[in-house]
Amino acid sequence: MKTKIKTTFALVVASLSLPVLAQTSDPLPSWNDGQVKQQIIRFVNQVTDSSSPNYVAPADRIATFDNDGTLWSEKPMYFQILFALDQIKAQAKQHPEWSKKEPYSLVLSGQLDKLALDDVLTMVKETHTGMSSDEFTETVKVWIATAKHPVTGLPYTDMVFQPMLELLDYLDENQFKNFIVSGGGNAFMRAWASDVYGIPSERIVGTRLSTEFVNEDGKYQVKRTAGIEVVDDKAEKPQQIYQHIGKRPIASFGNSDGDLQMLQWTTSGDGARLALYVHHTDAQREWKYDRESEVGRLDKGLDEAKQKGWLVVDMAKDWNQVYPAK
Amino acid sequence: MKTKIKTTFALVVASLSLPVLAQTSDPLPSWNDGQVKQQIIRFVNQVTDSSSPNYVAPADRIATFDNDGTLWSEKPMYFQILFALDQIKAQAKQHPEWSKKEPYSLVLSGQLDKLALDDVLTMVKETHTGMSSDEFTETVKVWIATAKHPVTGLPYTDMVFQPMLELLDYLDENQFKNFIVSGGGNAFMRAWASDVYGIPSERIVGTRLSTEFVNEDGKYQVKRTAGIEVVDDKAEKPQQIYQHIGKRPIASFGNSDGDLQMLQWTTSGDGARLALYVHHTDAQREWKYDRESEVGRLDKGLDEAKQKGWLVVDMAKDWNQVYPAK
Known part of the structure; x- marks a missing residue:
């Protein structure tokens, strides 16, 4: 019924x-x-x-x-991971040792296909933590306003x-x-x-x-x-x-x-x-x-x-x- | 300035x-x-x-x-604890063993001053968990619509x-x-x-x-x-x-x-x-x-x-x- x-x-x-x-x-x-x-x-x-x-x-x-x-x-991968990799590149000048240290060196030389999942997690933590809540928000705001997608070239x-x-x-x-x-x-x-x-x-x-x-x-x-x-x-x-x-x-x-x-x-x-x-x-x-x-x-x-x-x-x-x- | x-x-x-x-x-x-x-x-x-x-x-x-x-x-104590104690009393019929088992017996005989913090936690867990989210919400709704405060006699x-x-x-x-x-x-x-x-x-x-x-x-x-x-x-x-x-x-x-x-x-x-x-x-x-x-x-x-x-x-x-x- x-x-x-x-x-x-x-x-x-x-x-x-x-x-x-x-x-x-x-x-x-x-x-x-x-x-x-x-x-x-x-x-x-x-x-x-x-x-x-x-x-x-x-x-x-x-x-x-x-x-x-x-x-x-x-x-090709979650945009938040692309954010993390962009931040690694942006911070490389303050870390000259990264050019010879994996997994950072892989990111800096564009060999993303060699990154393991653990490497990605390491870099997410590196770029997402250790700062105040306000500082992190500001960093993401600057990135989203300026970054371009690696394949389409479009803003995210x-x-x-x-x-x-x-x-x-x-x-x-x-x-x-x-x-x-x-x-x-x-x-x-x-x-x-x-x-x-x-x-x-x-x-x-x-x-x-x-x-x-x-x-x-x-x-x-x-x-x-x-x-x-x-x-x-x-x-x-x-x-x-x-x-x-x-x-x-x-x-x-x-x-x-x-x-x-x-x-x-x-x-x-x-x-x-x-x-x-x-x-x-x-x-x-x-x-x-x-x-x-x-x-x-x-x-x-x-x-x-x-x-x-x-x-x-x-x-x-x-x-x-x-x-x-x- | x-x-x-x-x-x-x-x-x-x-x-x-x-x-x-x-x-x-x-x-x-x-x-x-x-x-x-x-x-x-x-x-x-x-x-x-x-x-x-x-x-x-x-x-x-x-x-x-x-x-x-x-x-x-x-x-005299957080109202959520009074809810838990009311539920213990309401469920006592299904648990005849509680009349002789502390801390339940203390609640059933009104000796709340003898309850230790751990006893209260035990009874909060007893009355707040083990059911679906929907069932718990329904139980609280029934209680809040009917229960009276032990000192003022007012609905909470x-x-x-x-x-x-x-x-x-x-x-x-x-x-x-x-x-x-x-x-x-x-x-x-x-x-x-x-x-x-x-x-x-x-x-x-x-x-x-x-x-x-x-x-x-x-x-x-x-x-x-x-x-x-x-x-x-x-x-x-x-x-x-x-x-x-x-x-x-x-x-x-x-x-x-x-x-x-x-x-x-x-x-x-x-x-x-x-x-x-x-x-x-x-x-x-x-x-x-x-x-x-x-x-x-x-x-x-x-x-x-x-x-x-x-x-x-x-x-x-x-x-x-x-x-x-x-």
């Missing part, structure tokens, strides 16, 4: 939503018409319609977005996905609260993501490095230290959402197996739920990768999405624009 | 603010006129006046409030401080973002504090117990487990503010030595800053305690507040009402 009412309701909404769409401007112009776009709009219509059995009060319209590969690109903030910016706006206009829940560092993201995505600082959840509280000449500072408190990936994502937000999202957006548990938790709640994977299928305009990729691997998630009927964006087919127009 | 401009400006603001106040309704009617009230209003006027050298953009108007003893009472949510509710509203109307930063449990607070204080769930920062992500019959849950991840007190407060919000507050409100580091960090930033201690001086209408109290001790903080010119609310003198009128 319940199912029947829901089905009937969905049909009513589907038939009602067409004239509404025809009358108002398209909220998602960079999304081609098709199943994915229609289902996003149908979901939003349902949860915002106070006469719908799937209505959700604004305070509970929680939407969580992965960042790397979901809101911006992540190739020009490599965000235009369709996802539209989706963030669309949800925001429908009184959703958008959150970023990323494996990226919380402080790294906060230095630029609020401006670029319109998401307030406290709605950005990420990996946490450790800190200490210090008194420096009578001024109190939070200082960044080299420990790792939480790696906000895989099963940590739903747990960090619970710790940080205290609510189960009704909509989640990811692109890799690292987002799978977030989507599982989201879709295990009652009522209407939206789970969406961005599938990188566009070698021309962006990158094409999934099951075999070291960065942003989408393998188990792709299988589960198909099995459970989650939305999968075929980037080449579903998006008529990838990066924002100049 | 800079000081002179600031002083002149402050005088201008002070003289301007009087007619403004006279014309508009009092935003803090439960606060008696005096230094504390005047300085709160002067601070808010400064940081919201776009022509002021102390102007702060809305996104950076971060205000952090302790909860226990700052927004509501905390005697009637023991919030009316002047602080007005202050939260006043800041909110002036586009501040209010946060709770408490030693209390984040999930315990979120079950009721959003409704009572008008603070969204994600702006409530507290002590974190550990969790795990589990699949129960195909439904994914975040389950509460018995570890302690962070005790959000003392030097952890500024660090958790940094991890959670990513910004240094411009205004902080506390009542105990556990809030001292939060106030130190807040007042170490540039520009206008507001630090305020609620001093429990009112044995008639609430409780009177400070340097010697086990719960909510205010000792070092009181000295530092005097030395640095932070605001100290004399509850008996500065507040014409403590709890909301019926």
